[in-house]
Amino acid sequence: xxxxxxxxxxxxxxxxxxxxxxxxxxxxxxxxxxxxxxxxxxxxxxxxxxxxxxxxxxxxxxxxxxxxxxxxxxxxxxxxxxxxxxxxxxxxxxxxxxxxxxxxxxxxxxxxxxxxxxxxxxxxxxxxxxxxxxxxxxxxxxxxxxxxxx
Amino acid sequence: xxxxxxxxxxxxxxxxxxxxxxxxxxxxxxxxxxxxxxxxxxxxxxxxxxxxxxxxxxxxxxxxxxxxxxxxxxxxxxxxxxxxxxxxxxxxxxxxxxxxxxxxxxxxxxxxxxxxxxxxxxxxxxxxxxxxxxxxxxxxxxxxxxxxxxxxxxxxxxxxxxxxxxxxxxxxxxxxxxxxxxxxxxxxxxxxxxxxxxxxxxxxxxxxxxxxxxxxxxxxxxxxxxxxxxxxxxxxxxxxxxxxxxxxxxxxxxxxxxxxxxxxxxxx
Numbered sequence: 001x002x003x004x005x006x007x008x009x010x011x012x013x014x015x016x017x018x019x020x021x022x023x024x025x026x027x028x029x030x031x032x033x034x035x036x037x038x039x040x041x042x043x044x045x046x047x048x049x050x051x052x053x054x055x056x057x058x059x060x061x062x063x064x065x066x067x068x069x070x071x072x073x074x075x076x077x078x079x080x081x082x083x084x085x086x087x088x089x090x091x092x093x094x095x096x097x098x099x100x101x102x103x104x105x106x107x108x109x110x111x112x113x114x115x116x117x118x119x120x121x122x123x124x125x126x127x128x129x130x131x132x133x134x135x136x137x138x139x140x141x142x143x144x145x146x147x148x149x150x
Numbered sequence: 151x152x153x154x155x156x157x158x159x160x161x162x163x164x165x166x167x168x169x170x171x172x173x174x175x176x177x178x179x180x181x182x183x184x185x186x187x188x189x190x191x192x193x194x195x196x197x198x199x200x201x202x203x204x205x206x207x208x209x210x211x212x213x214x215x216x217x218x219x220x221x222x223x224x225x226x227x228x229x230x231x232x233x234x235x236x237x238x239x240x241x242x243x244x245x246x247x248x249x250x251x252x253x254x255x256x257x258x259x260x261x262x263x264x265x266x267x268x269x270x271x272x273x274x275x276x277x278x279x280x281x282x283x284x285x286x287x288x289x290x291x292x293x294x295x296x297x298x299x300x301x302x303x304x305x306x307x308x309x310x311x312x313x314x315x316x317x318x319x320x321x322x323x324x325x326x327x328x329x330x331x332x333x334x335x336x337x338x339x340x341x342x343x344x345x346x347x348x349x350x351x352x353x354x355x356x357x358x359x360x361x362x363x364x365x366x367x368x369x370x371x372x373x374x375x376x377x378x379x380x381x382x383x384x385x386x387x388x389x390x391x392x393x394x395x396x397x398x399x400x401x402x403x404x405x406x407x408x409x410x411x412x413x414x415x416x417x418x
Binding site: 030031053054055058059061072074077079080081082083084085086088146149150 | 260263303
C-alpha cells in the first residue's frame with residue numbers, strides 16, 4: 001500500500017500498488033510462474049496474476065531439496081480454499097532449496113508473490129530454457145489480453 | 151438428423167461413466183488418473199459408495215479434523231484426496247458427480263477456482279430449478295442456508311477437475327466423527343454439522359437428480375456413455391496416485407500426538 005499526499009486537495013489517499021517482479025524476471029505465460037536468476041540459482045514462484053486468480057493460499061505442497069524439475073512440468077501445488085493448483089517449473093534442473101517459511105505462512109504467496117513468497121531455488125541444467133520465456137513487459141501485456149477475453 | 155442430434159453438433163464430447171456403489175477410493179484413483187493422463191472430457195456419476203468413509207482434502211490433518219478415538223474404535227477408513235477443500239463423511243447416501251475437462255472445453259471459462267465454481271453453479275441451477283431455493287454459497291451448494299453439496303477442485307496446466315459430494319441422505323452418527331473445522335464458511339455461523347447440512351431426499355427423488363444432471367451436462371457437451379470395464383483396460387497401471395488411504399498406524403500416531411499435545415497444554 002502507498003500513502004499519497006494530494007497537495008491541491010490537502011488530503012491523503014491510500015493506493016494499492018500491485019507487487020511488481022523485478023525487470024530481471026522471466027515468465028512462463030502458460031502457467032503463470034516467474035523465475036529470477038540469483039548467482040548460480042534460479043528462484044521460482046507464482047506470479048501476482050496467478051495468486052490473485054487463485055484466492056487465499058492455505059497450503060503449499062513443496063518438493064524435497066534434491067528433486068529434479070523439468071521445464072513445463074509440475075513440481076508442487078498450492079491449495080486455495082477448495083482447489084489445488086499445480087505449480088510448474090519454468091526451468092529444468094535440481095531443487096537446491098525450498099522456502100520452508102511457506103509451511104507455516106502459506107499466505108506469503110499472496111502478499112509477496114515475487115519476493116518473500118518464492119517457492120523453490122533451482123540449479124539450472126540449461127540456461128537456454130530462459131529463451132522460451134517472456135520478459136516482464138511481454139507477460140504484463142499477455143495477462144491484460146487474457147483477462148480482457150473473459 | 152433429430153433435433154437433439156442437431157443441438158449437439160459443435161459441442162465438445164464428454165464421456166459419461168455411471169456407477170453405483172463403487173468404493174470412493176477407487177473413484178478418486180480413477181479421477182486422478184484421468185485428470186493427469188487423459189486428454190478427453192469426462193463426467194463420472196457414482197450413485198453411493200459402499201462403506202462409510204472419511205475423505206479429507208490434500209492438506210487435511212487427522213488430529214485437527216477428526217475425533218480419532220471414535221474413528222479408530224469404529225475402524226472407519228480415512229482417505230486424503232488429491233483435491234483441496236474440507237472433510238466429508240461419505241456412504242451409500244452420498245451421490246458423487248465429477249467433471250474432468252480440458253481447459254478450453256467450456257468456451258470463455260478461465261481455468262481458475264472461482265470461474266469453474268461459478269460455471270458449475272449455472273449447471274446445477276438447471277438441475278434444481280423448481281425443487282428448492284438452490285444457490286452457490288461460498289463454494290457450497292445450498293438450499294437456503296443449509297449445505298447439501300460440497301465441492302473440491304484440482305487444476306493442472308491444461309485441465310481441471312471439479313467434483314461434488316451430494317448429501318442425498320446421511321447417518322447422523324457418522325457426522326459425529328468430524329470436529330468443527332477451524333476453516334469454515336462465514337454463513338455456517340458456528341452451527342454444528344447437523345444444523346448446517348440438509349438432505350437432498352427432502353427436495354427431490356434420487357433418480358430425478360441423476361437424470362436432470364445428465365440433461366444439464368448435455369447443454370454444454372455432447373455426452374457419450376462409456377462402460378467401466380472398457381475404460382479400465384486402457385489405463386496405465388503404473389500411475390502413481392497421490393490420493394491415499396491412511397494406515398491404522400498413521401491414525402494412531404496422530405491420535406497419540408494429539409493426546410500428548412493436549413496433556414502438555416493442560417500442564418502448562
